[in-house]
Amino acid sequence: MNTRSDTLYRQLFAHPEIVRDLLAGFLPAGWARSLEVGAFERVNASYASDRGKQRHQDMVWRAKVGGEWVYVYILLEFQARSDRWMALRMQVYVGLLLQDLVAQHRLTRRGKLPPVVPIVLYHGRNPWRAGRELADLMLAPPAGLEAYQPRQRYMLINQHRHMNPDDPANILGIVFRLLRSKTNKEMLSALSAFAERMKAPDVARARDSLARWVYTTLQDEFGEANMSFKEEPTMLFNRRFKTYEALLEYEAVERGRKEGRKEGRKEGRQEARQILQEVLAKLLARNSVAPPAGTPEKIAAANAKQLSAWIQALAAGDDPAEVFTAAKRPAA
Numbered sequence: 001m002n003t004r005s006d007t008l009y010r011q012l013f014a015h016p017e018i019v020r021d022l023l024a025g026f027l028p029a030g031w032a033r034s035l036e037v038g039a040f041e042r043v044n045a046s047y048a049s050d051r052g053k054q055r056h057q058d059m060v061w062r063a064k065v066g067g068e069w070v071y072v073y074i075l076l077e078f079q080a081r082s083d084r085w086m087a088l089r090m091q092v093y094v095g096l097l098l099q100d101l102v103a104q105h106r107l108t109r110r111g112k113l114p115p116v117v118p119i120v121l122y123h124g125r126n127p128w129r130a131g132r133e134l135a136d137l138m139l140a141p142p143a144g145l146e147a148y149q150p151r152q153r154y155m156l157i158n159q160h161r162h163m164n165p166d167d168p169a170n171i172l173g174i175v176f177r178l179l180r181s182k183t184n185k186e187m188l189s190a191l192s193a194f195a196e197r198m199k200a201p202d203v204a205r206a207r208d209s210l211a212r213w214v215y216t217t218l219q220d221e222f223g224e225a226n227m228s229f230k231e232e233p234t235m236l237f238n239r240r241f242k243t244y245e246a247l248l249e250y251e252a253v254e255r256g257r258k259e260g261r262k263e264g265r266k267e268g269r270q271e272a273r274q275i276l277q278e279v280l281a282k283l284l285a286r287n288s289v290a291p292p293a294g295t296p297e298k299i300a301a302a303n304a305k306q307l308s309a310w311i312q313a314l315a316a317g318d319d320p321a322e323v324f325t326a327a328k329r330p331a332a
Contacts, residue, residue, distance in 0.1 A: 008213040009123070010059070010078055012175070015206035016040035019061050019074065021172040025165030026157050027117070031065055037202065039064040043073065044100075060097065062114070071114040073097060077154075079122045087134045090118045091152040118154040123179065128158055171197055171210070178214070276307040283314045291320040298324060 012018050016037045023032040043060040059076040075093055083089070094116050101107060101114070108114055122128050131137060133153035141149055160180050165173040174194050181187035194214065198207055277299055284291055299307070313323045 006078075006080070006123075008209070008216055011209050012206070012213060013059055013076055013121075014042070015209060016042075016061070017203050017206045018172060019063075019076075021165075021170045022119070022157075023063070023074070023117075025167060025170040025173050027155070035063055035065070070108055073114055073116045075116060075118045077118070077120045079120055080124050082122075082124065082126065082129045084130050085137065086120060086130050087132060087137055087152055087154060090120075090154045091134055091150060094118060094152065118152075120154050120156050122156060122158045123160070125160060127161075128156060132156055168193070169197055169200075171203055171206075175210075175213075178217070273304045273307065276304055276311065277302075280307055280311055280314070283311060284320060291323075292325050295320070295324045 013022070019040055020035055020037055023029075023035060040061055040063050043062050059078075061074045061076070062071040063074065064070075065072050075090070075097065077086070077090070077093075079086070097116065098113050132155075134150050138149065159176040164170075164177065167173070171194075174190060174197055177190040178187065178194060181190055191214070194210075197203065198210060203210065280299055284295070299310075302310070310323060314320065
């Protein structure tokens with residue numbers, strides 16, 4: 001994730017709809033799944049210590065929970081790399097947050113400090129290796145001192161390895177699916193789910209940020225400079241991936257062809273060649289430009305390597321007339 005998409009990704013969590021799905025999908029608590037968007041409120045995320053030194057936390061929310069309107073403060077920290085000292089950092093963040101609440105007299109109705117849920121959102125590719133609680137960073141205390149040791153712990157959400165929420169409509173789960181996509185098929189599936197979810201009225205206020213982030217992600221992934229953010233997400237996805245339907249078939253055929261060659265099966269190679277011809281015919285049928293005369297004969301006589309090259313050229317948007325006029329009749 002580059003700087004531009006990373007910034008837009010952070011902006012997603014400026015919307016209560018996204019934070020709601022974060023808790024509902026990943027926090028193992030029944031009350032988290034019953035929260036409404038109106039229960040969330042953004043909180044100042046910069047605090048000063050007693051000596052005046054500023055400390056900044058990426059994002060803080062609070063949510064009303066239960067009949068007593070207890071505030072559960074949610075600290076969100078965005079990480080691209082594993083941080084050995086994250087548990088210590090969270091200890092400091094939570095302490096400064098609670099100090100600030102006391103100074104502002106923002107306590108619960110009973111005059112107590114509210115619970116805090118520290119969450120680290122990790123989007124790095126390498127495994128997260130840091131301990132998740134402060135005790136992992138400290139020597140074991142001598143006997144009798146155990147009760148006096150700090151026990152700060154944070155919740156880690158590793159978006160590249162975390163299990164998807166049970167709710168398939170969880171917008172954050174769909175976003176994580178998109179970020180984890182390793183093949184065109186996986187990405188197309190996630191984008192289709194995303195486009196469908198974007199139609200729902202409950203994400204209306206976050207729709208602009210969501211669409212802008214996906215638009216930027218697709219630009220970075222495919223270098224598609226002519227994509228317009230003004231397009232409806234569904235139209236944008238369908239336009240970009242229409243030819244990828246054929247490419248998905250092509251990739252599957254290529255895998256089968258390689259396996260057939262590896263096993264030395266002549267029948268497998270012939271079948272793969274036939275399927276490549278069928279995929280090529282589908283691409284030509286979808287194209288508004290008619291191929292030059294003699295194209296069917298060239299396709300029938302072409303070997304698998306030539307068929308693959310033609311499929312790639314057409315899927316990339318090349319003119320069929322140029323693709324097949326420049327091609328010589330290959331040997332079977």
